[in-house]
Amino acid sequence: MMRMPPFKLHTPKTLxxxxxxxxxxxxxxxxxxxxAGGTDLLPNYKWHLNAKPxxxxxSGISELSKLNSNHIGAMVSLHDLAKSKYTxxxxxxxxxxxxxxxxxxxxxxxxxxxxDTRCYWFNQTExxxxxxxxxxxxxxxxxxxxxxxxxQNTLCVATYQADLAPVLMCLGATIHLASVNGIRxxxxxNFFELDGMTRNVLQHGELVTHITLxxxxxxxxxxxxxxxxxxxxxxxxxxxxxxxxxxxxxPTQLRIATTGLESIPGLHLEEANNAISKWNGSNxxxxxxxxxxxxxxxxxxxxxSPSYRKKMVKVLTKRxxxxxxxx
Amino acid sequence: xxxxxxxxxWSAEINGVNKRLNIENNAILLDVLRDQAxxxxxxxxxxxxxxxxxxxxxxxxPRLSCLTLAAEVDGAxxxxxxxxxxxxxxxxxxxxxxxxxxxxxxxxxxxxxVVTSALLDENPNPSDKEIKCAIEGNLCRCTGYQQIVDxxxxxxxxxxxxxxxxxxxxxxSDPHPxxxxx
Numbered sequence: 001m002m003r004m005p006p007f008k009l010h011t012p013k014t015l016x017x018x019x020x021x022x023x024x025x026x027x028x029x030x031x032x033x034x035x036a037g038g039t040d041l042l043p044n045y046k047w048h049l050n051a052k053p054x055x056x057x058x059s060g061i062s063e064l065s066k067l068n069s070n071h072i073g074a075m076v077s078l079h080d081l082a083k084s085k086y087t088x089x090x091x092x093x094x095x096x097x098x099x100x101x102x103x104x105x106x107x108x109x110x111x112x113x114x115x116d117t118r119c120y121w122f123n124q125t126e127x128x129x130x131x132x133x134x135x136x137x138x139x140x141x142x143x144x145x146x147x148x149x150x151x152q153n154t155l156c157v158a159t160y161q162a163d164l165a166p167v168l169m170c171l172g173a174t175i176h177l178a179s180v181n182g183i184r185x186x187x188x189x190n191f192f193e194l195d196g197m198t199r200n201v202l203q204h205g206e207l208v209t210h211i212t213l214x215x216x217x218x219x220x221x222x223x224x225x226x227x228x229x230x231x232x233x234x235x236x237x238x239x240x241x242x243x244x245x246x247x248x249x250x251p252t253q254l255r256i257a258t259t260g261l262e263s264i265p266g267l268h269l270e271e272a273n274n275a276i277s278k279w280n281g282s283n284x285x286x287x288x289x290x291x292x293x294x295x296x297x298x299x300x301x302x303x304x305s306p307s308y309r310k311k312m313v314k315v316l317t318k319r320x321x322x323x324x325x326x327x
Numbered sequence: 328x329x330x331x332x333x334x335x336x337w338s339a340e341i342n343g344v345n346k347r348l349n350i351e352n353n354a355i356l357l358d359v360l361r362d363q364a365x366x367x368x369x370x371x372x373x374x375x376x377x378x379x380x381x382x383x384x385x386x387x388x389p390r391l392s393c394l395t396l397a398a399e400v401d402g403a404x405x406x407x408x409x410x411x412x413x414x415x416x417x418x419x420x421x422x423x424x425x426x427x428x429x430x431x432x433x434x435x436x437x438x439x440x441v442v443t444s445a446l447l448d449e450n451p452n453p454s455d456k457e458i459k460c461a462i463e464g465n466l467c468r469c470t471g472y473q474q475i476v477d478x479x480x481x482x483x484x485x486x487x488x489x490x491x492x493x494x495x496x497x498x499x500s501d502p503h504p505x506x507x508x509x
Contacts, residue, residue, distance in 0.1 A: 002374040009353045009398055042394050043375045059399045100464025102379055102391050232463035
């Protein structure tokens with residue numbers, strides 16, 4: 001039995017109430033976490049990974065659950081996203097590939113975007129982590145070094161392993177945030193910060209409210225491919241999304257994004273633009289896939305080796321781009 | 328020092344019976360069901376959302392009770408494995424698990440029964456792919472899953488073709504053999 005650390009749960013019914021609770025806690029310099037579906041946070045809490053004394057639940061806030069073709073609320077469940085007639089087909093495929101049916105019933109879009117980075121030196125029981133004298137991401141006050149890349153405790157290299165982000169980035173998604181100081185928006189690829197602990201630009205007391213997609217979203221075709229140990233359930237060891245708009249002589253626009261390889265998902269604009277400017281069918285896809293392989297830098301902190309994951313990025317890119325040359 | 332959790336009033340309709348309990352503010356639904364509501368059929372497996380043993384229906388939807396905060400389902404209708412049968416009249420999926428060998432050691436069985444009963448409620452005639460998708464979050468280390476898929480298909484036949492289930496009030500299918508309850 002995993003013993004849950006004690007914390008005070010708040011269950012606001014409106015976004016304003018939630019933000020006000022966050023402000024009150026912040027004013028008193030009390031740490032807290034937001035909880036959406038809980039499928040990431042609660043296992044981490046049960047393993048006593050950076051548990052906070054207060055948790056604010058977003059499950060009762062109905063205004064965060066709106067879903068249509070261009071608007072995805074942060075509290076839309078992954079199951080509802082995958083089953084909705086409004087969802088882009090590639091997003092359906094990515095959402096349907098996340099974990100298991102049971103996890104998707106609880107897990108949310110906002111939670112998936114903000115998924116905590118993972119590392120096999122970190123996602124372990126408290127006793128296991130104590131036996132290796134902790135790690136940088138959860139050092140329990142010891143200032144422990146990173147176990148993946150020793151002799152540097154300034155950067156966490158835990159891996160971002162969420163599936164929705166690469167597809168949403170390729171679709172040109174904008175993420176919308178709210179705090180008591182107001183609201184702000186940005187392209188999704190600017191939301192992430194290259195550090196496994198900071199992870200993204202969210203300030204203390206700020207949360208994701210929704211994601212919007214451009215009006216032309218349904219003109220984009222593509223695919224999402226992922227590598228994992230067990231097809232029914234695991235986090236991606238590597239994931240590649242490819243989305244394009246087709247012209248008469250080939251693709252006129254192409255976007256490639258990856259996940260499961262670094263501390264943030266990667267949007268590979270340069271490589272994709274090179275491919276478009278020199279488009280020559282399957283030869284270009286081979287060159288593109290090799291360029292994507294070279295651009296990613298996985299480290300030894302998931303179950304498959306970095307070299308295998310890099311090799312598979314090339315394979316996954318080719319598979320994801322197969323629709324570009326199908327007639 | 329983390330603060331201790333307080334007591335809060337919590338109510339739910341558990342297997343058709345209204346229950347009002349005092350629970351810890353941060354209580355997990357699995358703990359409330361097992362330790363306070365007496366639903367010992369809801370099994371604690373991995374406690375991390377991996378195995379599906381703790382599955383229950385919350386307002387008809389399958390959920391992992393080990394990853395559900397009880398406060399978030401306050402006032403909900405919760406069905407555990409004990410709520411599937413109508414007295415001694417087993418739900419078709421329960422009868423077919425017994426008939427087809429879907430249950431061996433039995434520890435994972437409550438989770439499978441809850442999840443597959445929800446599948447059959449939603450789709451009485453699922454394909455093999457749909458059955459496998461529905462149970463992808465449930466682990467079984469005994470059956471190899473084939474008997475479980477067979478059980479769901481057999482239960483689906485009963486539901487869609489109107490086949491008669493053997494009278495489950497007979498001692499053979501009595502869930503408490505040797506105990507008359509009288």
